[in-house]
Amino acid sequence: IAQCLFIAGSGFSEVAKARASTSKVSCCHFSSDGKLLATGGHDKKAVLWFTDALNPKSTLEEHSMLITDVRFSPSMTRLATSSFDKTVRVWDADNPDYSLRTFTGHSASVKSLDFHSNKEDIVCSCDSDGEVRCWSINNGSCVTCVRVFSGGATQLRYQPHQGKYLAAASEKMISIMDAETLQVCRNALKGHIKNIESICWDAAGDYLASVSEDSVKVWSFTSGNDGECVNELNCSGNKFNSCVFHPNYPSLLVIGCYESLELWDIREKNTVTISNAHDGLIAALAASNASGLVASVSHDKLVKLWK
Template sequence: MEPGGASQRSGRSAETCWRGHIVRQLKHRDRSQNAMFQDLIRFYTQLLEKTSLTKGRLSRCPSTYGGASLSSLLQQNSELKKTTGELAYQVVELQQQIGSKECVLQEQRARLQEEESRLTDAFDERQALQGRVEQVKVENRRQKTEYDALLERQSRVESRLREEKVQEEHKLEDMMYLKKQAAAHMNICNKRRSRARQATLQKELQTAAKSKVTVDSSSSAPSSRSTSPKADPQDESSRRAPACLFRSVSATSQRNRASFFPSLHLFERKRRSYSVSLEEDQLFPVGVCLSARVPARALQVLEAHEEGINAVRFSFGSDLLATGGTDRVIKVWEVRAGSLTHRTTLDGSTEGITCVEFDPTGRRILASSYDRSALLWQLDASVPKVTLTGHSRKVTAARFTCIPHQVVTGSQDRTVRLWDLHRAACVQQVEAGSYCTDLVCSESSIISGHYDSKIRVWDQRAVSCVQELPAQGRVTSLDLSSDRRQLLSCCRDDCLQLMDLRRWSNERVCFRAEGFKCGSDSTKAVISPDCSYLAAGSADGAVYIWNISTGSLETRLPDKHRASISAVSWSLTGEYVISVDKSRRAVLWSDI
């Protein structure tokens, strides 16, 4: 049965009850008032009857009465008239009272009608509210059903999440175990190859020592080298090095520039380790830039990777270039006559590459990865030689320190770690307090940029923070000048800041330009090798170059990138600038 019908029936029954009550009140009032006037009416009727009888008697037999009787009758008649008048007056008063009572009754009836209308409106409103209550109850039941379903779904999802976490931990443990086994196997193989090469070299040295060499004092150096093909390569390099390393620079300038490059090894030395073979068995000259060229045009535009490119770096000899992208590989390119030629591809990372760097010899490449590790490759090997694992989140920066066979890494897990490549193990770990975005290394310090808009300086010997420098925004990259005296920072406030490391007074020069915008939290900016210019890529796909001495924008290189530029690198010879973007494009720039 419908709720509305029940409400109507209840309203009708209430209305019938009110009407019956009013009728009963009226009947009661009629009975009570009629009883009040009943005696008066009966007495009045009796008087009228007596009066009529007396008049009849007098008219029928007037002689039978005496004078006294007539006078008494007249007196009685007058008294009756007087009584009748009083009774009539009382009747009039009672009629007036009845009229006033009827007015009151009419007012009460009007008020009763008003109350009945208000009661009807109240009943209608009550029915509407009851309908709304029913709707709310239905909606509450529906929402309760959905809530119960969501709770059940949440419990299932949480259980699945716990299972996935357990599986992830198991897989991570399995992966770490497999990596350890692979690293141990690789170390054994490298040790065997090293011993074989050492034995071969010893045999060659013994053969060379047994051979007879005739030295003519009048002969030139080339002829003596031709007569002894097994001469010591270090002697040969000592004769050739000054000419190829420093061109026509004076000895004094050579000594000064050598002090500016304390971390650059002019020649590789042969070293052996216990578990990791890190070989340095060839001479590698380092070029010196006296004056960097401001690029003016694009020499080559190529699609370097299958996905976006995150990092790029020239080697110290400027003849090689490495790019790393989200496609999980590092590609090595040869730079010849203003063009890039693909040389090799380095695999081994399970996720995207965030940072790449050559060692000073140009024979090894260090990279950081989203897979929470840092990897080290030999240039001629496609698989990593060393894998450094231990960070709990992605590694954003990995750099060679000035100490041989030691690297430093920074990660999103808010730690900075120092690694020994001999043992492939972490030797120091510090809590940085914020997500580390980039690192650079000087002679005795490690400088890190962070997401909390601070630059922290660490003592490399104790790995402790010695100073915090505030930045104007989240730091996206750091770069040291070639003389290790100036530090460049790029921040998300679209500003490049250059500070002198010899003055820790927070005095810095800001470089801005109209249209320049830092495109991401990992945008990399660089200082030119002659410390005269700054270069950075913008979100609009253009390369901006500032003049340090004037503080103004030197040039803007547009129209070659179709996405935000993620990194730039300047060759140490000062001849080339390379820029890469998120749309897998690399552009080689020069003034040629």
């Protein structure tokens, strides 16, 4: 029934929207309980939103250049932000008047970051020189630093729940590293013809999706199957940019494009287009397993919630 709803195009609709910024919004993420949403972008600010009515809770204003990524801790009320100003900042979402930690050490723009799935003390970040650093929040120091790529790193994400791997995208490849040691490189996922814009894990950590402007690939990490490409969707028109697995339908991938969203049923190999979802590039998507909501942010300065 769920699949039929989506194929009919009637099972996914906008439920709220707000002006998130005075300029382009480029990243978003839900807290683990689904009650807060963080957004960030070109105005150097991160905004915390109450998701029930999409009202702003607070604005975080310490970065000196645009914000590239926002991530909540899976187990605490902490939030981390990365920026072109080469810093990573960690905040308490309950008391966000000032950052708890500012990590400096990257020699280039920090492009992405994520909290370790199982170790609440660790946050990891990557920069445009291809360097990956892991930081201890308690100690306020860098605990691991590796140069992973010859090209710049685009995005990194820890495998949820299992926390076995750290996936990091750079140009046309995804490096799969051991989450504990950052040994480079357990596996290199190759096959994209154009640069990868976005990656995301499903909630169970069994599948990783990667998006370039002309294709989406899904890689399996089920037992004995680590890193096999099991599904691919080629772009038939609108360029792809961002992705997230639907929180209620694990075989459904939501893909952000320019102005539109694509709903790809991986199992049934069907797609539905949600036209005019935004008035610009859909830069990032987030999903909340707690609330069943999907968030989208765009260069049109808006944040929207979908269900």
